[in-house]
Amino acid sequence: MNEVYTYFGLDSTITSIYKYSPVFKIKQGGRDTIVKKTKKDRSKVERLFTWTEQLEDSGIGVVRPILFKDQLYHEVNDQNWVVYPFINGRKYDASLKDIYDAGSMLGKIHAVSSNKSVFDHGFNWEQYDEGFINDVKSDINHLLDQYKDNVHIQAFKQLSKEIKRLLENSFENLKDITIPYVDASWDYKANNLIYSEEGLVLIDPDNAGSIPRIFDLALALILFHTEIDTAPERMFTVEEWEEFKSGYLCHVSLTETEKEVWNELLIFVYMDEALWAMNDLDESESEHQKSFIKSLLGFEPTKYTL
Known part of the structure; x- marks a missing residue:
């Protein structure tokens, strides 16, 4: 995990905001972003991005990857990582x-x-x-x-x-x-x-x-x-x-x-x-x-x- 922290410039004290897998909220370029693991296979990652693009084109709200180091996904520690924008809003209220x-x-x-x-x-x-x-x-x-x-x-x-x-x-x-x-x-x-x-x-x-x-x-x-x-x-x-x-x-x-x-x-x-x-x-x-x-x-x- 040290390599991940170094690659994305994460503070060594930062912890995951999600219990079950590493998900980090950080500021990059003055905006709040999320760094998280995505699919391990490169072709699957590319298909994922195509799918989310289709959703967005259909008017469905979905996070899309943003560029970091001029790339949309990043191989670190034999895992692919992605940077998403942090979405402001509220949680589900069960209404x-x-x-x-x-x-x-x-x-x-x-x-x-x-x-x-x-x-x-x-x-x-x-x-x-x-x-x-x-x-x-x-x-x-x-x-x-x-x-x-x-x-x-x-x-x-x-x-x-x-x-x-x-x-x-x-x-x-x-x-x-x-x-x-x-x-x-x-x-x-x-x-x-x-x-x-x-x-x-x-x-x-x-x-x-x-x-x-x-x-x-x-x-x-x-x-x-x-x-x-x-x-x-x-x-x-x-x-x-x-x-x-x-x-x-x-x-x-x-x-x-x-x-x-x-x-x-x-x-x-x-x-x-x-x-x-x-x-x-x-x-x-x-x-x-x-x-x-x-x-x-x-x-x-x-x-x-x-």
Whole structure:
């Protein structure tokens, strides 16, 4: 990390403003900027920049790289780094308007790549093999034991039955269903949005890739409130989901197949993302984040319809 500090002229006492990866806020040329890691592969970085340019050209607020040392990205310590402008504005306030606006932005993002994808990388069903299935079963057993006295444990017991049913009866069939893929941030949550005077801005596009459209939508439903202290310590309520969905569907027309497999795919995304988050919950997390993660035990997928 010393090389990174030296390359960008960072003060040796500066620390990351984000807990989970190095993100530094510094002044450069009289303006506030953000220095952070981006994709490791050069071709993926270039595709990322093409995608964010497309978003901007479509009127979607998103950070774009700014020149530093006459370059848009920088290889330091075998990692690529990027400098973004710091976006002034406020955090998500969990109002229905903020929720609607966030849903609307996600719909706009998905609509941009409805005809042609920029990315040649992203979601791949091949990684969801027997090892993944065994990990899911192990995670469920661990959680059932760890949280046996939790207020949500009965709901989780019922959900675990649905997960096992999916794994045993229809998981392989789910992989064969044809559903639309889109270019997306693959990390669409309130913590990555700034509500500025100019409008909503996506401030962390760097995880982006090609992903099934309703996978990305399901991921937003489950984890939109993670890691942000201005959100409730829980996932969306049904009312909030309806508001988010309403904004989203102003820009996207889902296929009948997407609607048919929604519940199954929602359970799959929960297996892939929520189970992992609950099992990896660190005691050093804030009480707010701990409460959010534990609340996922009470997820009832059938309540959240398309």
